[in-house]
Amino acid sequence: MRCPLFMGTSSCLGGLICSCCCFDDDDKPNQEQEPAAMAAAAATPSADDDQTAIITHRTVELSTGVRLHLAEAGPSGAPTVLLLHGFPELWYTWRHQMRALAAAGYRAVAPDLRGYGDSDAPAVADPGQYTALHVVGDLVALIDDVLGEKQVFVAAHDWGALTAWSLCLFRPDKVRTLVALSVAYTPRSAARKPVDGLRALFGDDYYICRIQEAGEIEAEFARLGTELVLKKFFSYRYPGPLFFPKSGWGSLDDEVPLPSWVTEEDLKYYTNKFEKTGFTGGLNYYRALNKTWELTSPWTLAKINVPVKFIIGDLDLTYHSPGIQDFLHKGGFKKFVPLLDDDIVVMKDVGHFINEEKPNEVSEHIINFIKKFS
Ligand SMILES: *[C@@H]1O[C@H](CO)[C@@H](O)[C@H](O)[C@H]1NC(C)=O
Numbered sequence: 001m002r003c004p005l006f007m008g009t010s011s012c013l014g015g016l017i018c019s020c021c022c023f024d025d026d027d028k029p030n031q032e033q034e035p036a037a038m039a040a041a042a043a044t045p046s047a048d049d050d051q052t053a054i055i056t057h058r059t060v061e062l063s064t065g066v067r068l069h070l071a072e073a074g075p076s077g078a079p080t081v082l083l084l085h086g087f088p089e090l091w092y093t094w095r096h097q098m099r100a101l102a103a104a105g106y107r108a109v110a111p112d113l114r115g116y117g118d119s120d121a122p123a124v125a126d127p128g129q130y131t132a133l134h135v136v137g138d139l140v141a142l143i144d145d146v147l148g149e150k151q152v153f154v155a156a157h158d159w160g161a162l163t164a165w166s167l168c169l170f171r172p173d174k175v176r177t178l179v180a181l182s183v184a185y186t187p188r189s190a191a192r193k194p195v196d197g198l199r200a201l202f203g204d205d206y207y208i209c210r211i212q213e214a215g216e217i218e219a220e221f222a223r224l225g226t227e228l229v230l231k232k233f234f235s236y237r238y239p240g241p242l243f244f245p246k247s248g249w250g251s252l253d254d255e256v257p258l259p260s261w262v263t264e265e266d267l268k269y270y271t272n273k274f275e276k277t278g279f280t281g282g283l284n285y286y287r288a289l290n291k292t293w294e295l296t297s298p299w300t301l302a303k304i305n306v307p308v309k310f311i312i313g314d315l316d317l318t319y320h321s322p323g324i325q326d327f328l329h330k331g332g333f334k335k336f337v338p339l340l341d342d343d344i345v346v347m348k349d350v351g352h353f354i355n356e357e358k359p360n361e362v363s364e365h366i367i368n369f370i371k372k373f374s
Pocket residue numbers: 127193195196212213287288290
């Protein structure tokens with residue numbers, strides 16, 4: 001398959017962002033997969049539930065003026081692993097890895113990123129406050145002033161991974177290693193703005209294109225209700241491009257079973273926070289793509305100079321963006337990420353929310369990788 005990256009006709013970037021949205025009439029296959037997925041994962045969830053107490057919480061005010069909610073686990077003097085969530089997620093997506101990292105002797109720190117959960121959503125009506133430079137600015141302030149670290153280990157998923165790639169580009173001195181989940185690094189292309197490339201490739205209903213228009217998707221999410229929206233995201237396992245059709249993202253009557261790796265309690269936590277804070281903060285990251293592209297011209301075709309481990313599920317929509325498998329497996333990715341671990345992990349029968357769906361395996365990969373650099 002032709003990779004748009006090498007043809008200079010478009011940028012893959014946006015196509016790799018959070019690929020967990022639905023066609024309005026395509027929920028059936030998910031339901032059929034449910035029993036098998038349930039049996040496979042039934043053994044994992046309960047073991048670490050009773051250790052919840054070791055996760056502590058605080059709110060810190062950064063020198064960027066933004067207050068972030070932090071969840072933390074592990075001894076305070078230990079090497080720090082910063083965990084960055086995606087959309088529509090929260091620090092909570094890392095709960096399993098936090099316990100595993102703490103048990104392995106690391107300090108795990110998972111913020112709600114700006115715009116999310118119990119953190120500030122600064123100027124939420126102005127997506128210009130959500131560029132990669134703003135979000136990375138928060139992280140640098142967090143690392144320097146709050147955590148008091150010269151360097152941290154980073155693990156990141158979905159939009160968190162995009163932010164982590166930017167952190168590695170802008171401030172490689174701050175990152176010891178990166179474990180990136182679901183979203184690969186694709187360098188900025190000077191030839192075309194990412195949203196234009198995506199529109200040319202997938203059309204106006206492609207989710208990232210629909211999200212550009214302030215308020216439209218918020219209205220659709222409000223019609224469906226926060227809980228159903230989150231269930232639809234979490235249960236999504238369709239390996240292909242995703243669309244928010246103008247006719248609606250499904251019906252209120254849709255039966256959307258919870259995936260085995262999301263408990264009622266988990267769903268309640270996410271629902272309460274997104275009810276309170278709304279989706280706009282997270283959606284602003286997509287709406288800032290244009291401005292980020294404008295501001296990052298100095299990093300056109302730049303390489304990532306940090307040791308990296310990459311992990312992805314074979315049912316993750318991000319693994320089915322046009323050209324991505326060739327890019328990952330035939331040298332393109334390695335060219336732009338020279339310190340990439342050659343063993344790219346492709347997990348079988350795993351969807352987008354890989355750190356929640358395969359908590360033990362992902363924790364092990366993170367710990368084994370950072371151990372080599374500790
Ligand atoms: C970004 O730019 C594209 C055109 O290049 C436009 O279609 C889209 O609406 C813009 N997004 C925002 C949030 O302004």
